[in-house]
Amino acid sequence: DQQVKQNSPSLSVQEGRISILNCDYTNSMFDYFLWYKKYPAEGPTFLISISSIKDKNEDGRFTVFLNKSAKHLSLHIVPSQPGDSAVYFCAASTGNQFYFGTGTSLTVIP
Amino acid sequence: EAGVTQFPSHSVIEKGQTVTLRCDPISGHDNLYWYRRVMGKEIKFLLHFVKESKQDESGMPNNRFLAERTGGTYSTLKVQPAELEDSGVYFCASSPGQGSAQHFGDGTRLSIL
Numbered sequence: 001d002q003q004v005k006q007n008s009p010s011l012s013v014q015e016g017r018i019s020i021l022n023c024d025y026t027n028s029m030f031d032y033f034l035w036y037k038k039y040p041a042e043g044p045t046f047l048i049s050i051s052s053i054k055d056k057n058e059d060g061r062f063t064v065f066l067n068k069s070a071k072h073l074s075l076h077i078v079p080s081q082p083g084d085s086a087v088y089f090c091a092a093s094t095g096n097q098f099y100f101g102t103g104t105s106l107t108v109i110p
Numbered sequence: 111e112a113g114v115t116q117f118p119s120h121s122v123i124e125k126g127q128t129v130t131l132r133c134d135p136i137s138g139h140d141n142l143y144w145y146r147r148v149m150g151k152e153i154k155f156l157l158h159f160v161k162e163s164k165q166d167e168s169g170m171p172n173n174r175f176l177a178e179r180t181g182g183t184y185s186t187l188k189v190q191p192a193e194l195e196d197s198g199v200y201f202c203a204s205s206p207g208q209g210s211a212q213h214f215g216d217g218t219r220l221s222i223l
Contacts, residue, residue, distance in 0.1 A: 043214030046211040095209040096158065099155070
C-alpha cells in the first residue's frame, strides 16, 4: 500500500535541457511535500519542499509543482547539469510520519 | 554544524546474530527518525523519537527490532536475532521540529548472510 509513487525508475536528459521528475500520491491528508537528492553511498539530501497551500515553489534551478486535484507533484530542473545526476526521492507528510517514493535515477548527459 | 552521523557504515553478520546501529543526530534536533531501504524499494519509515520518547513506532517490522534514545541524544537500533530479510540500508534522520525537513545520515548498510 505504497502511498507515494515514482513510476519512472530512471530518466536521461541532455545537459542544458529540462529534467522533469514526477511523483504521485494517494493520501489526500498529505500537507507537506519534499524532494530529496541522493548520491551513491550517501544519505538523501533535502532539496526543496512545498506546502499544500501552494502550487509552486522555486529555488534557483529547481521548481516543484503541486497539483492537489490530481495528487501529483513534479520537480523541474532547468538547466540540467551533469552534477545533477543522482537518485531523486519525493516524500510526503501528514505532519508527523514521512512517506517516500522508490526514487528516480536521473542521468544528465554532457 | 556537524551533520547526522551513523555508525557503522557497513555491517555484515550471520543470520541469528545481533547487530546494533548507532545514530548521532544534529545537535539540538529533538526529532530523530529511523528508516530502512531494501534494494530498489522505497525508503520506509520505522520509528520516530521526540527527545527520548517514542512518538511513533508503527513502522517497526517486529519485536526483533529495538530502538532506544538515551537521554534524548544519540539513538541505537538493535536487531536481535537478525534474519535474512533484515538486509538493507538503515538511515537515520533528524529535524528540529515535527514535520520540518529531515536531515539524513549516510546510512548503515546491513548485510545478513
